[in-house]
Amino acid sequence: MNASATGDSLKYQWSPAIGLSSTTILDPVITVTKDITYTLTVTNNKGCSVSDNVNIKALLDPVVPNTFTPNNDGINDKWDIKYLDSFSSCTVDVFNRNGQKVFSSIGYKTAWDGQSNNSNLPFGVYYYIIDLKNGRKPVKGYVTIIR
Structure with missing residues (x-):
């Protein structure tokens, strides 16, 4: 204080x-x-x-799920990252296995739905980098889309 x-x-x-x-x-x-x-x-x-x-306002570390199932069944259809909404200027970038960026967001106001350019991405593992923009190290890892 x-x-x-x-x-x-x-x-x-x-x-x-x-x-x-x-x-x-x-x-x-x-x-x-x-x-x-x-x-x-x-x-x-x-x-x-x-x-x-x-x-x-407590800034809790984001809890990043490693899988989601965007199959429109209403369950786990989006990559919901708990506590990420507390970091209003964060960036989220997701890449395919070829290193191409398939998703990018500033602020993560809308959770990723497994699409890129309005097309469903295939089942697979994707690499992500989440930069909280607050002096902490970026969060890096993998997320799997299951269809």
Whole structure:
């Protein structure tokens, strides 16, 4: 946390205490696994207090499935990557075995449906690179289309 407050003999109270290294210091260390809103109440030595909220959005590592079945049966038809929607400027690139790019996305707002140029791609293994654009190493691996 990088909160600020000015005054003499100030007391700090954060709530809830979940994920905080301390609830009584101005800038505690936060460890969270889900989105949360914290409230900081600052009280001076005369008993006057003020409160403010801060929303923390947890950036969880994407969970990338290694297979999907785009056969229009309504089950597992798209390559849904859990938590990827938290990374609004990420890039996702998928390549066939010849190294040709068959899918590309910035932000991954719409999950890949196993198509390239409006045509169904065949059963097979495809290589992907997901760059979260936040300083973390790109996520690389393979996804299999099963038809």
